[in-house]
Amino acid sequence: MSAPLVDRLELPAGGERFAGRHEVVAGTLLLEGERLPVVVKKVPVDWRQRLAGRTKARRSFETARALLERGIDTPEPLAAETVGGEGWFVARLLPEARQVREWFRHRYEPGFPEPGLPIPFGDVVGGLGRLARRMHDSGVFFRDLTDGNVLVTEEAGRPRLWLVDLNRARVGTRPVGFWNRLRDLSRPGVNALADRRLLVAAYLGPGRPVGPTLVLVTLLRARIRGWDELKRVLRPWRR
Template sequence: MEFRLNPNSNLSQSDVISMLEQFSATGKMFIDGKRNKIKLFELNGRTLNVKSFKVPHLVNRIIYRYFRKSKARRSFEFANKLLENGIGTPEPIAYLEHTDWIGLKDSYYVSEHLAADLTYRELVEIPNYPDGDNILRQFTRFSYLLHQKGIEFKDHSPGNTLIKKNGQGTYDFFLVDLNRMEFHREMPFELRMKNLCRLTPHKEMVAVMSNEYAKVSGESEEKIFTTLWKMTADFQYRYYRKKRIKKKLKFWK
């Protein structure tokens, strides 16, 4: 077993391990996904968010044991690195891995549970979301800050940014689902635009983001919009083509 606890969490190692060992039998289901599950646990007056990663297939079991850090460990370490850079994410508490002689078995990432007011997804799915233009512009500035710090959040998609209202028209942004990140000295323009292209299929939202990104970056708004909309359209085409192919391959279901 590999276990690491955030020393600033004020929680005991034995209590957290005991909670994780009882993951399947206790806790309140928050997300019951096909690959991963998230449950909420109450511990010492705190609500903890525990993500259980699916046991990987044989090859990845070996890779995650001997050649690459597990998703749980990467989530924990990347969360700490984000906080060091002044980027919002729920407080990392711990990670745990179970292994055998073959490789990784089950693994868990524990963080403070953050009750968000919305995610970016609401801006995409709900027309005329209240204060939506302002939120979108502040989100774009948040994304620009990530890029300026060289943080490439590879899962920068609609459900992975939690948003909390601060009052008086200001918002805080928190990244979740952290296991795929890269940290660069600097991010070139094309990589920045690629990082934003999975967020929305709506051209009018891309236009607003392009306008705000141009304001903070000094880049040409026309250049940003042309590049970002092309990358967005290409991503949407690939995404739906992949779905069509999967549907044809699984026609019997």
């Protein structure tokens, strides 16, 4: 039987921390004689998780394994345990990965720095569309396909996209239904119509008419942006 997770983890004081609603830190995991660079996400265990009998950390671990079985990239899941009143999910660190939001913010926000990897915006958006299609066809409804939950690495000058923050995803045995596909496609921050057309075209594949799907995704995207703005007004402390 392996030692408790806290005895196998090294989390240096002042180590790298990642932006997000919950504490996400870099560390080192001792596993079968190896020292692996990892990311640890710590989520408080509330009454709903206790009632369900499964923490968000455990759900993330199981979802990550299901994604990998379907050929969908996500950082390798290594452990999930309850530590004190928190669920800790441990995954392999992708050292050079950047959030897809860097490309979107550079595109739409004047003065925002260039992304940390030299990959064209169109290649990233096209890759995101194709990733979403594979995900949906394999039965994965992500539910939170936002800019902070997609990482980008570079391989031979091309983007490779990875899904993270998996606890809200739902994995089924059948392809995802039409409406839920639209819900996922409307989540990424692709705010210009021409760029959204590129996303939808990559999702649908060559030769497929883009117009009807693009209209629906655009309407849903406008609804999401309006709701986000309302939340910023009503809950300024959560900015």
